[in-house]
Amino acid sequence: MPAHQIASYTKSARLFALYQSLPRSEADAVSLTELMQNYGDNDDNYTNERKNLENDLIGLNQIFNDIFYSDALIRVPAWGKNISGKTARFYIDPSFSIDVINEQTVFFWEMLDKYTANYLPVSFKQEIADKLTQLRRQDKDDFHQSPLGQWQDHLITLPSIVQAPTLDSDVLESIHQALLQNRQLRISYQNKWEEKPVQRMVYPKGLIFIDNMVYLAGFNPTDDHINDDVLLEEHRNFAVNRITEAVVIDKPIPDWVGRDIFTLDSLQELGKLEFGKNIKINLVLKVQKYACQHLYERPLSIDQKITIIDDTWRQVSATVANTTRLQDWLVSMSQLSVVIEPLELKAVILERLESGVQLYKTDE
Secondary structure, X not given: OOOOOHHHOOHHHHHHHHHHHOOOOXXXXXXXXXXXHHHOOOHHHXXXXXXXXXXXXXXXXXXXXXXXXXXOEEEEOOOOOOOOOOOOEEEEOOOXXXXXXXXXXXXXXXXXXXXXXXXXXXXXXXXXXXXXXHHHHHHHHHHHHOHHHHHHHHOOOOOOOOOOOOOOHHHHHHHHHHHHHOEEEEEEEOOOOOOOOEEEEEEEEEEEEEOOEEEEEEEXXXXXXXXXXXXXXXXXXXXXXXXXXXXXXXXXXXXXXXXXXXXXXXXHHOOOOOOEEEEEEEEEEEXXXXXXXXXXXXXXXXXXXXXEOOOOEEEEEEEEEEEHHHHHHHHHOOOOEEEEEOHHHHHHHHHHHHHHHHHHHHOO
16 A cells, blocks of 8 residues: 555656555455545545546556556446446456566567476476466457467477477476575486486586587586686586486585686586587588588588589588587588598598498398
């Protein structure tokens, strides 16, 4: 309730205070006389204040219509109808929020629900669902008639060839809690090559999304050191789907984990968030002319250069990180391209290709 009678405020403040004081259900709808108990208490000026209240209600209804495209301020009988012989009553639609609602806002929540919610704890997913229910109730027709609303009928995301793994919601909940509260985490981790999960302590740093996999970036417990490189040796990435249990320990992570060099952006720059050697290399490829076309559209790096060798081949050079994902891509391009440099990477790709050929030959 306002600290003072609403009538004592300026008009803009009166409208906001009036909005706050109105009930949120039809069952609790109030009349002008009842509203006057909080609106004005000057008996000598009661008639004028009551008239101001009527005008403020009309003004508030106009604002909701003009700005929010909503009939949130409801009058019984309805606005525009003759109330002769009746007592008009007022209330706010319970689904209405004064949050700014436009097509971009609704589109954001729709996309968050459709593409991101599976990575969030159950409680977060429920909040998104509740928000969408509210938004759709408020502005359903306007949104679906808007350009962004119509996009929903023209968008689809195709699944990866390999489906996303199942994530344990309790594990995700604990990871989120540990990250937000800067607490240590005890996890049971199932390595692919081990029979049983191993329990270990982690200083959690953040989550990494790679394709449809989610990884927890963190550090092994260790003492602070003056040399950051020593601490970087303790960095680890854990596939979240292989964490069978996660327990938040009521013990803060050390201050050194918060150093600038250990932010997720810095760790990415240092090549710590992907598998492979992750060192920067000068990649040189010989690529067939037509296969090279997509590299004009989707370059390997900002410094990529493509030169013509002859009518059949192009040479592509780019500075890239030597990751497992890069090697997987080069293998997938093997019938269309050849690694020229570096020679070490060429040897790795050749070995993988020869192993694959042997598998197919053995299968005959």
